[in-house]
Amino acid sequence: MSVQQIRxxxxxxxxxxxxxxxxxxxxxxxxxxxxxxxLITEEASVRFDPGVVQTAALVEAIDRAGFSVPPQVLxxxxxxxxxxxxxxxxxxxxxxxxxxxxxxxxxxxxxxTVAFVPGATSLDALSEVVERAGYNAQSVASDAEERAARDAxxxxxxxxxxxxxxxxxxxxxxxxxxxxxxxxxxxWALPGWAQLALALPVQLGAGARFYRGAxxxxxxxxxNMDVLVALGTSxxxxxxxxxxxxxxxPALPR
Numbered sequence: 403m404s405v406q407q408i409r410x411x412x413x414x415x416x417x418x419x420x421x422x423x424x425x426x427x428x429x430x431x432x433x434x435x436x437x438x439x440x441l442i443t444e445e446a447s448v449r450f451d452p453g454v455v456q457t458a459a460l461v462e463a464i465d466r467a468g469f470s471v472p473p474q475v476l477x478x479x480x481x482x483x484x485x486x487x488x489x490x491x492x493x494x495x496x497x498x499x500x501x502x503x504x505x506x507x508x509x510x511x512x513x514x515t516v517a518f519v520p521g522a523t524s525l526d527a528l529s530e531v532v533e534r535a536g537y538n539a540q541s542v543a544s545d546a547e548e549r550a551a552r553d554a555x556x557x558x559x560x561x562x563x564x565x566x567x568x569x570x571x572x573x574x575x576x577x578x579x580x581x582x583x584x585x586x587x588x589x590w591a592l593p594g595w596a597q598l599a600l601a602l603p604v605q606l607g608a609g610a611r612f613y614r615g616a617x618x619x620x621x622x623x624x625x626n627m628d629v630l631v632a633l634g635t636s637x638x639x640x641x642x643x644x645x646x647x648x649x650x651x652p653a654l655p656r
Contacts, residue, residue, distance in 0.1 A: 477542040594646035
C-alpha cells in the first residue's frame with residue numbers, strides 16, 4: 403500500500419469543534435490512515451492511500467462537513483493539439499492527475515484552465531502529465547503574476563471586511579448611545595422603527611457570515627461558535643421586534 407501525505411488549507415473553521423469535526427470526517431474515509439487539523443494555521447494534514455481515495459474525495463468530504471478547501475487555478479498553454487480529440491485527451495489526463503479538481507481545455511486558444519488543491523500537485527507535475535500524453539505545456543502566467551493576483555484578492559477581501567466593520571460600527575452608535583447615557587441619568591432613545599432600520603443591516607448583513615457558518619455547522623452535525631453567536635443575536639433581535647410590534651418597548655431606567 404502506497405501512502406501519500408498532503409496538506410489542505412481549510413476555510414470556515416472558527417473553533418476547536420470545527421477542527422475536530424474535519425478530523426472525524428476525514429478519518430472516516432476509506433484509505434485515510436491519519437488526519438490532523440491545526441485550527442491556528444487552518445491546515446489539515448492527511449495521510450492516505452491514493453489507490454483507494456483521491457484528493458478530490460477528501461475535498462468533497464470537507465465541503466459536505468460545511469467547510470471549504472480553496473482551490474488554486476493555473477492556466478497552461480498547451481502545444482501540439484490539432485483537433486477536439488486532442489483537447490479531450492488533455493482534459494482527461496489532467497483530471498486524472500492527483501490533486502486536480504477540474505480541467506477545461508480551449509482548443510482555439512490552446513489554453514487549459516486547471517483547478518487543483520495547493521500542495522497536492524504543482525506546475526511541473528501537471529506539465530509532466532501533459533507531456534506524457536504527447537503534448538507540451540507551460541504556464542501562461544508567471545509565478546510573480548500569480549502571486550500578485552493572490553495578493554490583490556487578499557487585499558480586496560481585507561478592504562471589504564474593513565468597510566463592513568466600519569459600516570456596522572457607525573450604524574450601531576445610535577443604538578449604543580442610550581446605554582452610555584443611562585448612568586448619567588439621561589433617558590433618550592430613537593423610535594423603535596428607527597432602531598429597527600439601523601439594526602437590520604447589521605443583523606442580516608454583517609451577521610450573515612455567522613448564519614452561514616451556523617447552517618454549515620448544524621448540517622455537519624456539530625455546534626460551533628457560529629451557532630452560539632447566531633442563536634444569541636437572533637434571540638435578542640426577535641425579542642426586540644416582539645416588544646416593538648406589541649407596543650411594549652422596554653422603558654429606559656430613570
